[in-house]
Amino acid sequence: MEITAAFYGRFSTDRQRETSIADQERVCDVRATAIGFRIVVRHTDEGVSGSTPVAARPGGKQLLADALAGRFEVLLVEGLDRLSRDMVEQERVIRRLEHRGIRIVGVLDGYDSDSSARKLHRGMRGLINEVYLDDLRAKTHRGLAGQVSRGMHAGGLSFGYRTVPVEGGNRLEVNQEQAGWVRWIFEKYANHGWSVQRIAHELNRLKVPALRGGTWSVSVVYGHPQRGSGILNNTLYIGKYIWNRSQWMKDPDTGKRVRIDRPVEEWITQDLPELQIVSDEAWERAKERMTRTRAQGGPGRAPITRTLMSGVLKCGVCGGPIIAWNKVMYGCSIRKDRGRAVCTGVSVNRDKVDDLVLGIVRDEILTPEAIDELEQEVRRLMSVQRRESVQAQADAQRKIEASQAEIDRLIDAIAQVGISPALASRLQAAESELAVLQAPSQERKQPELKMRSMANIVARYRTMLENLDEILATDLDRAKELLREILGQPVIEKDAEGHVWVTLDKEKASMLSHEADSTFGCGGRI
Structure with a gap:
């Protein structure tokens, strides 16, 4: 009987030629032919990090959908690191697939779901893959820090500047056309009292291109004072370059990258007067107004209320x-x-x-179909309640009988060997337990479940909807x-x-x- 298989490939950047999709596909095709598998599903993700959850990738999401639909029996990958470089995510995905009866084969790293040592194997590979990511992250950060120490640009281009290639890297220089608009923004905000909203509106009306060719928004103009983001908070405009203010980390619950501010002592600060665009006086006036505005509840304050329809419409x-x-x-x-x-x-x-x-x-939700669904759900819940009540009574009766049997055994023991402090203590405890078990049973020997009429339930349902x-x-x-x-x-x-x-x-x-x-x-x- 022919066995159906799926191929999944992934690489992070265009520079990873040795692990390109074509190379991964080639080695998996060779293995499939050798074993006798027929590849019927092929999914790939290009330029996607191994730390990104599989379900958050376009190709990975389709792969999981095909797996759940039972479209293949075996998954072929170049190695487990193609699925994930995060140990927790790797384990979650592999367990989900193997639970569906899907065999996973790592062609180059030797992983095979049919192996008795599979858990040990994937645990070791997961650790190696995660350490690789940590090591790569540390080396990248160290390289960028070296570039900054040599006066080079380490990424994160701001409006008003451009990069120019020089020996050993790239340097920043002022983009005079954009710099004029930076000074215009500070002038309108600090001296003319314009709101950041009005500034953004006017820049868009004048069709001034934003940094990446998009449109201007309040957040682009104002940014975040503590993070130094936005036109009005960027210290580079007064010739003060700050690097390493924050880092991006993945939230383990959502899989999304979140910005984490670094301690001030880890910042790298350089004075670059040749990059100053805004005068110190204009900067200070803008900061003074910003402080007053925040104190009065202006930009920088969280919304006071949230509304029901916001984001729905x-x-x-x-x-x-x-x-x-x-x-x-x-x-x-x-x-x-x-x-x-x-x-x-x-x-x-x-x-x-x-x-x-x-x-x-x-x-x-008051259509005949919805009401019928409500009635069915109520009946189901009442049925569950009845079953649980009967089961609870049966369990309580068994406990009472077990407790009574223990008391009988203790009494027999006392009759045969005489009473002792230990037997007396245990008998007293057993009698107390029996009293506790019997008390609720006597209060409701035959509990009667009274189900309201369906008409009353629907009427109450309608009343609740009036206060929806x-x-x-x-x-x-x-x-x-x-x-x-x-x-x-x-x-x-x-x-x-x-x-x-x-x-x-x-x-x-x-x-x-x-x-x-x-x-x-x-x-x-x-």
Whole structure:
């Protein structure tokens, strides 16, 4: 009988020619032919780190999907490091695949799921692979530190500069065109009192290219004062270069890379006056205003409240998320952050949208099909409750009988050999245990499970839905997930006549009419 197999290949960077996909595929094809496997599935990931979770890679995700669907019996890889260089992730993936009955063969490292020493083998390979990553990380960091000590650029290009190749590496130099815009930003912020939002909007209106050709946002202009990010917080603009302020580490729970700030004593700081773009006076004025603004609750403060529909709705113009602009209005986050030059966007009254969308949700979960599903679930739960109650009574009765039997044995022992302190103590303890076991049993000898009528349950269900907004607000993250499951992702859009519509994925729509005072009121129905 022919055995079906899958090939999986991965490499991290374009420089890894010796482990290119073609080379990996070639050695796996040779092994498959020699053993008699037929490769029916091929998945690859190019330019993906071995520390990235398999399910977070495009090819890895497809591989796992094919495995769960039973499309192959054997997985061929060049080595276990192609699956993962993280011991925990490697073990998790291998166990998942082998639990599905899939044999894993590492062609070059000799791993084979059929081997009795497989756990020892993969444990050693996992340790070697993880140490390799740590060693590579340390060597890369040491090399970058050496470049910095020699006055070279170690990555992380800022707006206002460009790199020029020199002997031994790359150096920074001022990009005069961009430097003019840096000075313009500081001038508008420090001297003219412009908000960072207005600055970002104006840069986009003037079509000034951002560093990587995108558009300007509040975060690009303002950044983070403690991290030294953003135009207004970048010390390089006053000729002070700081390197090694932070590092990126993978969160073991989510698999995502998160930024970790390093201690100040690990920073490497250099004075490079030739790279100064902004005067010391302009820098200080900007910092003074920034301090005042943060004290007044401006940029840098976390949002005071979170709203139910923020992130659930999306803009019909640019596709960006709809957020709470203020206590009254929802609007496009892209328009708010980057300006009308990037997205003309829409805005709509929060209360009216909440009422409208929650009304749709209520109708959706009160359909005959939903009520029927509710009834089935209630009956299932009641059935489980009955079984558990019967089992609990049986367990309690067995414990009572066992305790009574122990008391009888102790009494027999006392009758034969006489009472002793040890026997008396044990008999007293056994009688106490029996009293505890019998007390609840006597209180409810035959517990009667009373199931409310289905009509009462549905009535209570409807009553709860009247306060749906309050119920959902108790766990916003979970509520947003449920809303997306029911609604998909509703779109807020405006038609040619100025009417604003909430359009659902399931071809449901409701109109909010455009009033004269530029707010939007609910003027239609589902």
